[in-house]
Amino acid sequence: MGSSSNSSADILLVSNAIFTGLSNEPEAGFLAVRGNKILAIGPVEDKDMWIGPKTKVYSFHDQLIMPGVHDNHVFFTGYMSLHYGVDLSETSSPEEAAELLLHAAKELPEGKNVYAFGWDAEAWGGSPNSKLLDDMFPDRPVTAINRSKSECWMNQLATERYKFTPKECSAEARALLLREMLSDPEAVESAFLSFCDEMAKRGVTSIKDIQFDDSYGLLAVLQQLEREERLPLRVHFALEPVLEPLNTKFGAECKRIYPGDHLRYQGCKLMVDGVVADHTGDMLEPYADMPGVTGLKSVDYDTLEQTVLEADRHGIKCCLTAEGDAAIRKCVDIYEKCRKQSGSNQLKHSISDLEYPHPDDLRRMGELEIYAEVYAQILLLNPSHHEAYMAACVGKAKESRFHNYRGIVDAAIPLAFGTDLPLFMTSVPDSIYAAHARLFPDGTPEGGWQRDRGLSIAEILKAWTIHGASHCGMEELTGTLEVGKLADIAVFDRNLFTVESSAIRSAEVVLTIANGSVRYDQCSRWS
Structure with missing residues (x-):
């Protein structure tokens, strides 16, 4: 742990468990942020010298402070397609879902295609038939991806336009559909x-x-x-x-x-x-x-x-x-x-x-x-x-x-x-x-x-x-908690090193700081 020149922090975090990524165990201490960088890290007894009249102080107990998380393999377009259009997650049948789709279509500009997501075959008693959509939507493509991403309910127009089938609907197979979704x-x-x-x-x-x-x-x-x-x-x-x-x-x-x-x-x-x-x-x-x-x-x-x-x-x-x-x-x-x-x-x-x-x-x-x-x-x-x-x-x-x-x-x-x-x-x-x-x-x-x-x-x-x-070539700027590095930080509601396996999945993030700015804050529960 170390520090830079003495000046007050914008944000100061204190915890018994700070995992910097430089060693294999968390340590007690504080971490100070000024602007978008880490200003100081040190023992708890030194924290006061970094606190000014405008410093936001977060006092944790055993909650784990660690570097911000980097997810090295995501598909935003896949996520978007599962949250884009009409939400069918509460429907109990294809007929009920089709009525929602029909209502949504009436609100769309003429020729605008209908997208939906979230239906569940178990709740519906099985996979839906495309004929219902063919009959209700004879002149515009309709696609509805299911909750598990394994099947797409679609009419014949959609099959012809997007070149994939209901059971063969990987993200790559849906590329034409995704390209259309991303056009707005x-x-x-x-x-x-x-x-x-x-x-x-x-x-x-x-x-x-x-x-x-x-x-x-x-x-x-x-x-x-x-x-x-x-x-x-x-x-x-x-x-x-x-x-x-x-x-x-x-x-x-x-x-x-x-x-x-x-x-x-x-x-x-x-x-x-x-x-x-x-x-x-x-x-x-x-x-x-x-x-x-x-x-x-x-x-x-x-x-x-x-x-x-x-x-x-x-x-x-x-x-x-x-x-x-x-x-x-x-x-x-x-x-x-x-x-x-x-x-x-x-x-x-x-x-x-x-x-x-x-x-x-x-x-x-x-x-x-x-x-x-x-x-x-x-x-x-x-x-x-x-x-x-x-x-x-x-x-x-x-x-x-x-x-x-x-x-x-x-x-x-x-x-x-x-x-x-x-x-x-x-x-x-x-x-x-x-x-x-x-x-x-x-x-x-x-x-x-x-x-x-x-x-x-x-x-x-x-x-x-x-x-x-x-x-990603960012190791000199992010990835560990060190003085001078960019302030990308995550805080969990408990020390992940000491939680029993049976309870670990219920652990939650309570604070996320990205580039020095608070992006998520649920710390009132620890105040």
């Missing part, structure tokens, strides 16, 4: 600011957002917010080619135009294989529950290699999304060729997901300094240990290779956490439950699943903070 700058700005408010409630002060193709107009909105100093969090963005091939010329231009502390280009994202759980992940050996099959999805590795090498030549960072061990190995092979081509990994190329890596390839990733982007809450997709798919897919003997975070860290691979939001909403407490306690939602198994493959709490917090900052 005012609506996008409103949705993005609402999204930032939600992130602030979770202690998030920085994100890496995945945007499709040329961003479909989202960048213009973000640039305007930055220009007007209204961008509430730091937005790093990577572009994923979906409707068009990777445009390295546009990427190089983005790298030149967007180098800032609040809006910064972070290269491209490229999909590789599918999902191990549904056997579309590319595996080195056949699936245990599907003999003779190493993957139901074909991957064009030659084109992938050409694309990545071209991006590397243009100085564009790549994130390759791979789940199966064969796909991960191919990604490492490609990055090894990049290393020979450029001489280093200064671009900080990464592999995301990394669900089932081979130990040999973890070692290679460490040697090549390839970053790992992992979704630490991923175990929570399985309702229980009994219902988890891992052992069924590869056999009990190899189950321990899934979500091997300890192997990643021990191989000296820089590990940054993300959520694939809206797959998960950012939650540090949930990540501790899943990646440290290694428990499924129902609390099974006793003692945790493959607990030796999990992480310490300090390692988890660093993966949410300094490692994400490092991956």
Whole structure:
């Protein structure tokens, strides 16, 4: 802990538990903020010298103060599409929902398409039929994504216009629909600011957002917010080619135009294989529950290699999304060729997901300094240990290779956490439950699943903070609590290092400070 010149702070925080990210345990002390930077950090007895007549003092007890959270893998457009249009979450039938849609359509300009979200097949007694929408809306497309993001209720006009089907509705499949949604700058700005408010409630002060193709107009909105100093969090963005091939010329231009502390280009994202759980992940050996099959999805590795090498030549960072061990190995092979081509990994190329890596390839990733982007809450997709798919897919003997975070860290691979939001909403407490306690939602198994493959709490917090900052080239400015660094800070309602696993998921953020400004404040409960 240290201090700068003696002058009063705008904000001063005091707690018995300050996790700076420079060590592995929290310490008692104070933290002072002036403007957008950390002015001083020190022992509690020295706090008074930083308090002036206008200083806002927050006195905590054992509530944890930590660096602001950086979510290294989010899709704002995915979040927006799940909160855009008519809310069907309270409806009990397709007929009731259709009446809401019809009423909303009457309020829209002629020709304006109808969007909706939030319906639930269980509440409706099953999936809805498109004929109802065809009959009620013969001359305008209607789309309604369900609560779990697994199905889209849509009429035939929507299917023809947007080129996807109700059951095949991934974010990439819905690219034409998302592009249309993003064509209204005012609506996008409103949705993005609402999204930032939600992130602030979770202690998030920085994100890496995945945007499709040329961003479909989202960048213009973000640039305007930055220009007007209204961008509430730091937005790093990577572009994923979906409707068009990777445009390295546009990427190089983005790298030149967007180098800032609040809006910064972070290269491209490229999909590789599918999902191990549904056997579309590319595996080195056949699936245990599907003999003779190493993957139901074909991957064009030659084109992938050409694309990545071209991006590397243009100085564009790549994130390759791979789940199966064969796909991960191919990604490492490609990055090894990049290393020979450029001489280093200064671009900080990464592999995301990394669900089932081979130990040999973890070692290679460490040697090549390839970053790992992992979704630490991923175990929570399985309702229980009994219902988890891992052992069924590869056999009990190899189950321990899934979500091997300890192997990643021990191989000296820089590990940054993300959520694939809206797959998960950012939650540090949930990540501790899943990646440290290694428990499924129902609390099974006793003692945790493959607990030796999990992480310490300090390692988890660093993966949410300094490692994400490092991956985005911000480690000198954010990611730890140090004098002179930008004041991005999150405070939880308890000490996350001492909470029992059974209670950790109920922990909440009570204060979020981004760039020195209070973005979320629920501290009255501690006054």
